[in-house]
Amino acid sequence: MRIWGIFGVEQHLKKHKRIYAMQLATIFLGFIIFGISENIKGPAIPRIQFDFMLNEAQLGTLLSLNALGYLLACSFTAFLTRIWGIKIVSITAFGAMLLSGVCIYFSHSYPLFASSYFLMYIGNGMLEIALAILGARIFVKNTGMMMNLSHGFYGLSSTVAPLMATGLMSVTVFGHTLDWRGMYLIMLSLSILPIILAWRSSFPGDDLSQEERVPFKQLMRDPVLWFMVLILSFGVVSELAVGGWLVNFLEKAYQWDTVAASGLLSAFFLCFALARIVLGPVTDKIGFNLSLIIFSAFSAICTFLAIWGGEKFAFLFAAAGIGIAMIYPTVMAFIAKRYPNESDTAITFTVTLMGIGCVIGNYMIGGIIELVKQLYGADTQIGLIRGLQAGYGFIGLCAAICAVFSFILYVRLKQRKELI
Template sequence: MANLQPVQVKSKRSIRVLFPMLTVFIGFFIFGFSENVKGPAIPRIQTDFHLDEMQIGTLLSLNSLGYLLACSFTAFLVRKWGVKWVSALSFGLMALTGVLMFFSRTYPALSGSYFLMYIGNGMLEIALAVLAAQIFVKNMGTMMNLAHFFYGLSSIVAPMLATGLMTLTVEGHTLDWRGMYLVILLLSLIPMIPALLGHFPVKNVAEEDRIPVKSFMRDPVIWLLVAILSFGVISEMAVGGWLVNFLEKAYRWDTSTASGMLSAFFLCFTFARLVAGPITDKIGYTLSLIIFAGFTGICTFAAILAGEPGAALFAIAGVGIAPVYPTVMALIADRYRGNSDTAISFIVTMIGVGSVLGNYLIGAITDGIKLLFITSQGSEIGLLRGLQAGYSFIGFCAVICSLASLILYLYLKKRKELL
């Protein structure tokens, strides 16, 4: 019996240590749902509230301010309360927004609910990134891509699930987009269980060993990473909000078919994250970023130029953009060990600004070009050209991401600091 006791204690300890990893994997899985069900929902929201494309872009941009706000204070909360409680709080907040969204009947109420959801998403983004940087110490590129693979996995299902739930009838009542958001966001309660039960690593870094934010602001590498992630995130996240809208209005696809193409994008996206990690560890972070982001830019422009027959290229573009975010997170964790929470918080806060401007610009470009062509070629051609111009901006962001990665590669190679 005396010999069994240490084994039992070790077993319990192993189970508790497993919970942080489950929190990361399940957390990213739920995060993928919350971020990517909006594609099929936005056209319905647009119809309900009589919004134009620029208003949709403004809605997404203004509510991204909630994400930006969360990024600015989450690192402080992590240091104050610990990543365990911040993770649990973010999951609970996301579940609450599902309830608020269900009862929203006015545009301001919807905007407020979206704003709160983005705060929860922002907190979760930082918390999961910090936790992943703490628990993954070997093969960082592979493990970060694997963690984000779960985000892509749920993103494949999200558009089709959202479409199915919006048409589901329960006791004579169709769930529509409000009921769909309620169901999806209540799933956030699931990863709260390992978050609350787990034994999370505590890294006590002495104050004198901490790099202050002012020092980060003087580091050219940080600003290059901000540029890479800002344009990369716009190119990645904008697809979930604009691809279904583009296919429905430009090519007259029905919602199910358009949502299927978005799911195909996330299928390619997820596959890439599953296989890209070992490639990244082999050829290096910065070289990987140049190749992957450039591939996405080429695919996006080719899809637009080819018209409807080339629509599959929109999905294939997911192969390139998928590894960008986790690869940058791996680079940060590797380069700024012991200060990864501050670095991640600073960079993600900065890219939040880019996300806000990105969605606004897509909407503004779409409406501006549409009006320009309507006067000369009619409303149908005007709408098509506007949608093409707006979506081209997504491809343009991928190209800029690749070019910024090239600059980072040359800078680090010159200093013999390539990772």
């Protein structure tokens, strides 16, 4: 009987390890696809802008509307998770991105393209919430390190995504150049891989009873959660804006070619990915609150110096990725630790309001560029350069504001001995 008992324990452990491995594979591959879908737009945007004859303000509006789709998805994903479970929600998110790739390929009118792009961001929003909830449920030990490691896969795919996108857009298949439409189709079709993994996986936490949760209204009265909203909003605006505006900035302000500009964007994401992989344990060691101050301030300083120093300091745009990379996963780790039974609600609330910030942020960048261009001369090179510098300066300002709110929260929690 004892032998059979030991055998049963071993089988149980093997099964548990296999399930955990599938969960990790789903999270890691999910972030890879997420990074690809988010960051192939850098090299594609100038061509999309040319094909549909959009100015910078219209481009900013397009990105803001897509962020609105992301926001919409964030607002209902936690509700769907409680009804369907993480598994079905994850598969649905990947399916939406796969479908959007097909629609983008056939979008030869601006309304169809805008709708297809909007659908992709719906999938992205659903996926981000699903992966964050799953990470909060699984990573109960070394939370900061594991959150940063999993998000590091986002950074790794983001590193190669612009270069892959640039290469694919020039590929000819059966005498037809893929261009940006074919590139989106191929890259988003990779979503089929995590769909298969998610289908074969099982996920924890869906059976948590309502009695074990803190009521939503009570959770909203916690001022710390609102600080997380502010920190995450400004941090993510600064992070995501790089993918949408850096290539555009380098090509138009410094006359870099697409390959060189995409290369620097890839360097940004390489710094971004390595920071999350290497510096994750640092957040556990020095604490999540102090980490937010240090890393967001570092990103702001690098961005401002890059703009001030001109083309010869352009490498600092890439170095800024080291700091801004740590904000999102560190906030998720903080939420997982502070709200262990309400992580899905807290994450949804925080990320949804963050989405509002992204909508406003993208719109403001485009608007600032156009406003400053008008002040210096809309049709002059100096007007274009000053406009782009002002718009990118706003990206650095967001990182600086993130550092300020992180410091205020640090002081508040230290006084109450609630630092994490």
